Amino acid sequence: MLMLLKLLECRAVRLGLLLLVAFSCMRLSGSVLAGSFSVSPIRVTLSAGQKIMALRVINSGATPVSIQLELFSWMQEQGADRYSPTNELLAMPPIFTVAPGESQVVRIGLRRAPDPQRELSYRLFLQELPAPLPKGFQGLQVALRLGVPVFVTSSAPTAPQLQWRLRRTSKGLVLSTINQGNAQGHVSGLQLLLRNGKIMTLQDPVYVLAGVRREWPLEGIVSLPIGELVELSAKVNEKDVTSQLRVE
Structure with missing residues (x-):
């Protein structure tokens, strides 16, 4: 499995923590209902020469999973990630359902010109939409939220220092x-x-x-x-x- 996280990378909630929370809740409520999906690749790099990139979302669970895409501009302040909605990128399809064992291609497109001096940073969040609960279900329903970094390279040479x-x-x-x-x-x-x-x-x-x-x-x-x-x-x-x- 490539990734099973609520958030990926910088400031991510790890799978181990998710499982620990789920196990604790299971002891209290009796059962936990959660989907399972992954994405590849785990980061996106766009540029003036490559304005569109495709991701593959894979449902490794036993039930269909519905996902909504959300795009945010990404900044960091005092060691913390800060996000704000953006229309500088486009993600299609915005909402989709993946059957068990199947996959869905998602395309990320750049809607603005790259910055001439610096790299731009964004996050694509894949939010699982809660499925209807089975009749008589008593327990905790966990909706996964997965974040993929999206970078837009500058027209000038870029490098960290x-x-x-x-x-x-x-x-x-x-x-x-x-x-x-x-x-x-x-x-x-x-x-x-x-x-x-x-x-x-x-x-x-x-x-x-x-x-x-x-x-x-x-x-x-x-x-x-x-x-x-x-x-x-x-x-x-x-x-x-x-x-x-x-x-x-």
Whole structure:
């Protein structure tokens, strides 16, 4: 299964959490009714040369699933994702039903010119529409909501440029990065190698959009003196990145 999440990636609700909630509710109510669908690919990139891209939505469940498409402009503020409705993209068909074991092709189209200087970011949400409940059903009905990142590349060359810092603040030790490039950076496998040989894995994959600052508070995790040298390693857009950081 490619993806079974309420939200995908940066700020996503993971399948494990969904199953935990479902199991807890099952203990209380007796049963849980939930659909199951996935999408491929898991991100969309559009450009002036490719204004339309197709996705395939697959119903891996045992019952039909009805889905509504919603498009939003995507920003990040103070480490949180912010969404607002947009008409700069088009998704077709807007509402559809997929039979068990079948799939539906969804097309995403660009309705504006790319920005000449920077990458544009959006999210396509696939919202499951609740099905009529079986007669006499008592329990919890879970409607899945899945989010797919959509990026529109600039007509100029685009690339992320992440600058990292490790500093002491009034709230404790904080690792931060600011993306000074003009395109998103997808950060995964983020780790700190301490001088004593200990390796700290900080977070699961996250997007850092162009011009955005993101922080990872380390209070209660590790305490390092000012001037301590730490090695950072990560993958940014699937490329290995390493950096020597000194605690400020």
